[in-house]
Amino acid sequence: MKRSFVILIVLSFVAELAISLTLIGKMEDVKQDTVTINECVHSVADNYGNLSAYSTKLEYVLLTPDGSVEYQNGEGLSKSLNEAVKNGDTIVDLVIGGETYGKLIFKNQTKEIIKEYRKELTVTIIIISAVQLLIVISYFIYLRLTIIRPFEKLDAFAVRVAGGNLDTPLELDRKHIFGSFTEAFDLMRSELKKARAAEKRAMDEKKEMVAKLSHDIKTPVASIKSTSELGYELAGDERSREKFNLINAKSDQITALVTNLFNSSINDITEIEVNPSEQPSSIIAELVENADYRRRAGAFAVPACRIFADRMRLLQTFDNLFMNSYKYADTDISVTVSRERFDDTEYLVVCIADAGPGVTDEELPLLKEKYMRGGNKTDKDGAGLGLYLANYYIEKMNGRLVLENLEPGFAAKVYLRII
Numbered sequence: 001m002k003r004s005f006v007i008l009i010v011l012s013f014v015a016e017l018a019i020s021l022t023l024i025g026k027m028e029d030v031k032q033d034t035v036t037i038n039e040c041v042h043s044v045a046d047n048y049g050n051l052s053a054y055s056t057k058l059e060y061v062l063l064t065p066d067g068s069v070e071y072q073n074g075e076g077l078s079k080s081l082n083e084a085v086k087n088g089d090t091i092v093d094l095v096i097g098g099e100t101y102g103k104l105i106f107k108n109q110t111k112e113i114i115k116e117y118r119k120e121l122t123v124t125i126i127i128i129s130a131v132q133l134l135i136v137i138s139y140f141i142y143l144r145l146t147i148i149r150p151f152e153k154l155d156a157f158a159v160r161v162a163g164g165n166l167d168t169p170l171e172l173d174r175k176h177i178f179g180s181f182t183e184a185f186d187l188m189r190s191e192l193k194k195a196r197a198a199e200k201r202a203m204d205e206k207k208e209m210v211a212k213l214s215h216d217i218k219t220p221v222a223s224i225k226s227t228s229e230l231g232y233e234l235a236g237d238e239r240s241r242e243k244f245n246l247i248n249a250k251s252d253q254i255t256a257l258v259t260n261l262f263n264s265s266i267n268d269i270t271e272i273e274v275n276p277s278e279q280p281s282s283i284i285a286e287l288v289e290n291a292d293y294r295r296r297a298g299a300f301a302v303p304a305c306r307i308f309a310d311r312m313r314l315l316q317t318f319d320n321l322f323m324n325s326y327k328y329a330d331t332d333i334s335v336t337v338s339r340e341r342f343d344d345t346e347y348l349v350v351c352i353a354d355a356g357p358g359v360t361d362e363e364l365p366l367l368k369e370k371y372m373r374g375g376n377k378t379d380k381d382g383a384g385l386g387l388y389l390a391n392y393y394i395e396k397m398n399g400r401l402v403l404e405n406l407e408p409g410f411a412a413k414v415y416l417r418i419i
Helices: 002-028 034-046 081-087 110-162 179-234 238-266 283-291 311-328 386-396
Strands: 058-063 069-070 090-096 101-104 278-281 306-309 333-342 343-356 400-405 410-417
Touching: 002 410, 034 090, 034 101, 081 090, 081 101, 090 283, 101 343, 179 238, 238 283, 238 311, 278 333, 283 311, 283 343, 306 311, 311 386, 333 410, 386 400, 386 410
Parallel strands: none
Antiparallel strands: 058 069, 058 101, 090 101, 278 306, 333 343, 343 410, 400 410
């Protein structure tokens, strides 16, 4: 179609140019017909006096020697020599038998002929321009139907797909040049629909699996809890009772975390909920004691105040910090609690420090990133989420987690906002 359009446009321009040049050439060659003028002169000379026998091939006027009009066969003719000269008419003497009987003034028809040629040229240009316009409009309609409209459909289709509508297919028209292209887009929609359906099935199966695992985990945890409670009652010394009490507390913590996991999965919660509230600072000692199940930390004092914290998430934070210290340092742990002011806000700072090797200065700023583990991770199990989660929990409580290398050792400082 594109080639045909170009050929038609070129042909129309060539035709227009050829006709125009022809008519212009004719206009330049317009002259009085001397042969016909001679015929008319001879006709008048041969039939002088018999007006009806005069030739009428041209329009002319016969003037007598005194300048009066003896004969004319048209309107608007020059009737004097001065007027004839002014109009560019042809003046011929009428000579009969060697004697001049008057003058013949033949009308100059050059202007009329040129005017007619100009009219023909104008009509030709108008007709050819109309044809060219028709060709252009036809081609525009062709482009509209074969290119613009398919792209408009693709645009609307893309908007529907982006909005999640994968059920409405794209109307296919293989006649236009983008037929296979639009078919590929509809295949993409179909594949996206299949992928989304598969994803939904996988998510449903995941929820079902989490629900089953949550139920299955709670059952043995309940048995552990009941056994620890019985052991606590039957224990004969305080140390054994302390151990059973720790098992009981950890069982409650596991149950709470499993319930949280179950609710998050069922309700499609994409972030771990942290719900801080006003708490007494005395919970610090209780939570640290719960997290330090190996009893590596010594005694410490907690200033009395009110803090902004989520009890369960703070316990998880301390669990992660003590677990890292057990795993990578395996030394005694020092816990100190103090009040500090930072950026016009007062915090209760819980510093948990060990005497281990610490990490390199290059690794230190990266430890709070997801899946990041230090160079001392050799032969140590872990996913690199402990410090990431601890930092996440504390930030949700409007606090800060600061990690530092000591000489020797490693320290984690938990900043809890004081209310």
